[in-house]
Amino acid sequence: MEERAEDTKGQFNAEMTEMLRCKRCNLPYVSSRSTSALRLTYCSLFCELSDLGFSMDALEHMQKNEPVGADEAPKEPVAID
Numbered sequence: 001m002e003e004r005a006e007d008t009k010g011q012f013n014a015e016m017t018e019m020l021r022c023k024r025c026n027l028p029y030v031s032s033r034s035t036s037a038l039r040l041t042y043c044s045l046f047c048e049l050s051d052l053g054f055s056m057d058a059l060e061h062m063q064k065n066e067p068v069g070a071d072e073a074p075k076e077p078v079a080i081d
């Protein structure tokens with residue numbers, strides 16, 4: 001008799017085995033393996049990018065890097081004489 005050891009790592013995480021279906025490519029995937037920031041929606045970053053047209057990560061970085069009101073420095077009215 002031979003028994004198959006499926007959990008070789010001895011770590012059985014419920015999240016690891018939770019199969020979701022990608023909104024973009026409609027393929028089943030494991031959420032913890034997803035490279036997407038929206039891992040509960042897309043199987044990979046590629047699908048996230050393809051579906052949204054941008055990545056949530058990139059959007060966050062853009063918002064962080066965008067100087068709010070930095071260009072709107074108060075300018076002294078130049079008196080033209």
Ligand SMILES: [Zn+2]
Pocket residue numbers: 022023024025026027042043044047
């Ligand atoms: Zn996908």
